[in-house]
Amino acid sequence: MKEKGLLIVLSGPSGVGKGTVRxxxxxxxxxxxxxxxxxxxxxxREGEVDGVDYxxxxxxxxxxxxxxxxxxxxxxxxxxxxxxxxxxxRETLETGKDVFLEIEVQGAKxxxxxxxxxxxxxxxxxxxxxxxxxxxxxxxEDEQLIKNRMETAxxxxxxxxxxxxxxxxxxxxxxxxxxxxxxxAEHCRTTRVAPIYKKILEAE
Amino acid sequence: MKEKGLLIVLSGPSGVGKGTVRxxxxxxxxxxxxxxxxxxxxxxREGEVDGVDYxxxxxxxxxxxxxxxxxxxxxxxxxxxxxxxxxxxRETLETGKDVFLEIEVQGAKxxxxxxxxxxxxxxxxxxxxxxxxxxxxxxxEDEQLIKNRMETAxxxxxxxxxxxxxxxxxxxxxxxxxxxxxxxAEHCRTTRVAPIYKKILEAE
Numbered sequence: 001m002k003e004k005g006l007l008i009v010l011s012g013p014s015g016v017g018k019g020t021v022r023x024x025x026x027x028x029x030x031x032x033x034x035x036x037x038x039x040x041x042x043x044x045r046e047g048e049v050d051g052v053d054y055x056x057x058x059x060x061x062x063x064x065x066x067x068x069x070x071x072x073x074x075x076x077x078x079x080x081x082x083x084x085x086x087x088x089x090r091e092t093l094e095t096g097k098d099v100f101l102e103i104e105v106q107g108a109k110x111x112x113x114x115x116x117x118x119x120x121x122x123x124x125x126x127x128x129x130x131x132x133x134x135x136x137x138x139x140x141e142d143e144q145l146i147k148n149r150m151e152t153a154x155x156x157x158x159x160x161x162x163x164x165x166x167x168x169x170x171x172x173x174x175x176x177x178x179x180x181x182x183x184x185a186e187h188c189r190t191t192r193v194a195p196i197y198k199k200i201l202e203a204e
Numbered sequence: 205m206k207e208k209g210l211l212i213v214l215s216g217p218s219g220v221g222k223g224t225v226r227x228x229x230x231x232x233x234x235x236x237x238x239x240x241x242x243x244x245x246x247x248x249r250e251g252e253v254d255g256v257d258y259x260x261x262x263x264x265x266x267x268x269x270x271x272x273x274x275x276x277x278x279x280x281x282x283x284x285x286x287x288x289x290x291x292x293x294r295e296t297l298e299t300g301k302d303v304f305l306e307i308e309v310q311g312a313k314x315x316x317x318x319x320x321x322x323x324x325x326x327x328x329x330x331x332x333x334x335x336x337x338x339x340x341x342x343x344x345e346d347e348q349l350i351k352n353r354m355e356t357a358x359x360x361x362x363x364x365x366x367x368x369x370x371x372x373x374x375x376x377x378x379x380x381x382x383x384x385x386x387x388x389a390e391h392c393r394t395t396r397v398a399p400i401y402k403k404i405l406e407a408e
Contacts, residue, residue, distance in 0.1 A: 122394070150405060157401050165389065166397040178392055185369065185389035188382055190326070193370040197361050201354060 003196055005093040006186055007115050008033055008100045010179065011108035012123035013156055017169045021123060022102040024172045025179060033098035033183065036089055039071070042080035055085065073103060073110035084111075098183060105159055112162060119186050121179060122163035124156065126170040207400055209297040210390055211319050212237055212304045214383065215312035216327035217360055221373045225327060226306040228376045229383060237302035237387065240293055243275070246284035259289065277307060277314035288315075302387060309363055316366060323390050325383060326367035328360065330374040 012018055025031050039055040041062045050056045057065070062081045065071055074083030084101055092099045101111065111118060127149065160166055167178045186192070216222055229235050243259040245266045254260045261269070266285045269275055278287030288305055296303045305315065315322060331353065364370055371382045390396070 121392075124397075153401070153405060157398055157405070160394055160398050160401075163394050165392040166394050167392055178388060181385035181388035182392060184382060184385035188325075188369040188371055188386060190364055190367050190370050193328075194361055194364050197357070197364070201357060201361070 003096060003187070003192065005096050006033075006098040006183065007089065007093060007111070007118035008098055008179075008183060009108050009111055009118050009120045010100065010102045010123060011105050011120070011163070012169075013125065013159070014104065016123045016125050017172070017175075018102050018123055021169060021172055021175050021179070022100070025100070025176050028176065031180065033100040034092050036084055036092075036099050036101050038082055038103075039065070039085050040080060040082045042082075072101075072114060073107035075104060075106050083107075086114075109162065119165070119182065120163040121165045121167055121182060122160050123175065124160065124166050124168045126168055127153075207300060207391070207396065209300050210237075210302040210387065211293065211297060211315070211322035212302055212383075212387060213312050213315055213322050213324045214304065214306045214327060215309050215324070215367070216373075217329065217363070218308065220327045220329050221376070221379075222306050222327055225373060225376055225379050225383070226304070229304070229380050232380065235384065237304040238296050240288055240296075240303050240305050242286055242307075243269075243278075243289050244284060244286045246286075276305075276318060277311035279308060279310050287311075290318075313366065323369070323386065324367040325369045325371055325386060326364050327379065328364070328370050328372045330372055331357075 010018055010022060022035070026035055037051065037053075037055060039057055039062065041057055041059045042054075044050065044054070044056050048054065048056075059081070062074075062083070065085070066074060066081075066083075070086055071083040072086040072089055074081055076082075082104075084103065084107070089099050089101075101107075103111070108120060112120060165182050167175050167182070169175045214222055214226060226239070230239055241255065241257075241259055243261055243266065245261055245263045246258075248254065248258070248260050252258065252260075263285070266278075266287070269289075270278060270285075270287075274290055275287040276290040276293055278285055280286075288307065288311070293303050293305075305311075307315070312324060316324060369386050371379050371386070373379045
């Protein structure tokens with residue numbers, strides 16, 4: 001009974017610790033998803049290996065791949081392109097393996113349009129729930145600082161609504177455990193399981 | 205940041221092993237949900253304790269409780285009533301704790317009507333996925349037996365669609381792990397988390 005793999009997208013505001021959580025996840029022996037390596041036009045840094053850390057490409061080639069629709073998502077940061085090659089993602093999903101992307105929020109929006117069935121996880125800063133005690137202990141905190149934090153929080157909550165799940169990055173291990181639980185649970189969703197059973201019956 | 209508890213409903217076809225899985229879950233130290241004790245009019249068996257195994261009630265009282273709407277779900281089996289007292293469920297959920305019910309499929313339907321936001325888990329017999337190899341190895345199996353199994357499977361798949369998740373009871377430990385992962389994941393769903401954050405901001 002073979003199921004197509006899940007596309008797991010981890011994203012969240014910059015500085016929330018997406019990369020750290022992703023590395024921790026992939027250092028655990030029981031993590032069963034495949035990491036999709038990004039493509040970039042920036043130069044390799046000391047020790048970085050092509051095909052391991054990134055697929056390093058020339059600018060002209062990256063732009064040609066964009067035109068050919070070979071990127072699931074891409075963005076430009078400080079003059080360099082970063083993106084996710086779509087073929088690896090599609091081929092891996094077809095083999096039944098789950099694919100894991102760790103990308104910026106702009107990229108996540110692009111992926112949602114192409115893979116509405118993907119599993120979108122928003123990594124939230126712990127400051128969001130710390131906000132509660134700040135608001136409660138108002139007198140002891142700087143008023144303008146609270147207002148700024150609340151404004152940021154409002155934007156983060158807006159972003160959140162594009163995702164299926166929210167995982168607070170209070171501790172890396174907690175965040176990893178929750179992400180793994182979400183993937184296990186998602187494989188048990190009736191909307192994913194029932195069609196497989198139906199297929200078995202119809203195949204007879 | 206307090207969230208209302210989740211109502212977790214474990215159900216499935218009779219004989220699938222709901223009781224065994226529930227007992228295994230509650231024997232684990234990291235299981236954090238509260239078990240809702242059923243009410244019954246059957247006589248206590250040797251060693252059964254009122255308020256531990258069941259709440260034992262007289263028939264007249266049970267019927268009065270039904271009339272008063274004090275049962276979340278109930279059914280009659282071999283001349284005895286079995287049901288779930290609603291007050292315990294509501295009060296425990298209010299304190300933020302998750303409540304776990306292990307009930308028959310008829311009862312689960314009744315609960316779905318009253319708690320559409322509940323977490324409904326269908327425990328599926330492993331025979332459902334074994335069916336695939338049976339169909340494939342057709343020649344070696346009794347034709348009528350396969351037909352009967354397929355008919356049962358069809359009904360089980362119909363039932364399944366009323367649930368959010370399907371957990372195959374291939375091994376008790378696997379089923380327990382999956383149920384726990386589903387509960388963790390459900391607490392991370394954006395539809396549950398975002399409103400809590402919003403409330404914090406609005407409360408200021």
